[in-house]
Amino acid sequence: MVLATEGVWCGAPDLHAQVSVHLNRIGYRVIHGVLADGDGTLLSNISGIESLEAFSLRITKGTPWRAFDILPILDEEKPGLIIANLFHSYMLARLLGRMLHRIPVVSVLHSSEQGIARTILERMTLGFTEYFVAVSEEGAKYARETIKVPDRKLKVISPGVDFERIVNPSMPREAMRRSLGYSESDFVIGCVARFHPVKDHPTLLRAFKLLNERRPEARLLLVGGGEDFNKISALAETLGLLGKVRFTGYRRDVPDLYNAMDAYCLTSKREGMPQVILEAMAAGVPVVATEAPGIISILRHEANSLLAPIGDAESIAGALEAIAAQPGLAATIACAARKDVERHSLAFYLEQYQELVESIIGPPLSGD
Numbered sequence: 001m002v003l004a005t006e007g008v009w010c011g012a013p014d015l016h017a018q019v020s021v022h023l024n025r026i027g028y029r030v031i032h033g034v035l036a037d038g039d040g041t042l043l044s045n046i047s048g049i050e051s052l053e054a055f056s057l058r059i060t061k062g063t064p065w066r067a068f069d070i071l072p073i074l075d076e077e078k079p080g081l082i083i084a085n086l087f088h089s090y091m092l093a094r095l096l097g098r099m100l101h102r103i104p105v106v107s108v109l110h111s112s113e114q115g116i117a118r119t120i121l122e123r124m125t126l127g128f129t130e131y132f133v134a135v136s137e138e139g140a141k142y143a144r145e146t147i148k149v150p151d152r153k154l155k156v157i158s159p160g161v162d163f164e165r166i167v168n169p170s171m172p173r174e175a176m177r178r179s180l181g182y183s184e185s186d187f188v189i190g191c192v193a194r195f196h197p198v199k200d201h202p203t204l205l206r207a208f209k210l211l212n213e214r215r216p217e218a219r220l221l222l223v224g225g226g227e228d229f230n231k232i233s234a235l236a237e238t239l240g241l242l243g244k245v246r247f248t249g250y251r252r253d254v255p256d257l258y259n260a261m262d263a264y265c266l267t268s269k270r271e272g273m274p275q276v277i278l279e280a281m282a283a284g285v286p287v288v289a290t291e292a293p294g295i296i297s298i299l300r301h302e303a304n305s306l307l308a309p310i311g312d313a314e315s316i317a318g319a320l321e322a323i324a325a326q327p328g329l330a331a332t333i334a335c336a337a338r339k340d341v342e343r344h345s346l347a348f349y350l351e352q353y354q355e356l357v358e359s360i361i362g363p364p365l366s367g368d
Contacts, residue, residue: 027364160349
């Protein structure tokens, strides 16, 4: 069983679904579950895959008791292993899967810091996980030093990029930009991220407002959905940016969207190892980002990106303006980023998970 927090087809949930699809393809019987529906795109995309089962517990803030609905599923399916991604999923797996049903659990952490309450719960339940997977060396250091995960339980498996998909968009750049309402003279800044406080879209909007005052041709393309969508769209209106900012919702044609961008910007307060930045790097889009935990594990200022302090709208605007004003700088950091991301292939990522699963429950049975 692969268990994720939310049923959205982007970022980390997308990668976890790729793990389910791969394990299913090589012969394991896989059940892919999510705690919350999200926008439903993830389950709708994988439910049609032959022999890959999927379910949602449909947990909301008002219905936390639905977490216990996993118990009859565990009783009936009797999974040999649960790979649980992000805090709420692996706490559920540890308590109801490992403690009550003695099912081995792999906990996947996508952050390099957590609050005190979560850290205490991590330590209290650490005995109920066979392996603790961090997505970056920075995350592994946090797990080792703060959560006190022993080295024998700790593994680092960094996200992987499907290079063939990213570098081969289905639509020419000019056509994609036209479909979005952009001309070739527009300077298009993209951000693919869920609307959540940790992503700090307000700082991105304020930085864009500063940039747009200096460069009226600047446009902002926001891709995704999430709990803060209404708040962010209202802020864009308050800042007088609705004519310059486009909200697309969740999209499956992300490679085409990267191809339409002149810069990619992520203003997160913290990350694990952001899949979207790896994809933008692979697509050859110059990246501007904050010096947030997780981001600085892959980006280097003025080498493969331009970085700015967390929450500093003026510095972010300045970095974006530098990309717009200096094509040579933009090309240099984009080229370096593309080379740096080559070691993060999707095939290697899936291979590492396959090896981990085999080490715990053995290879898939012939004819399974």
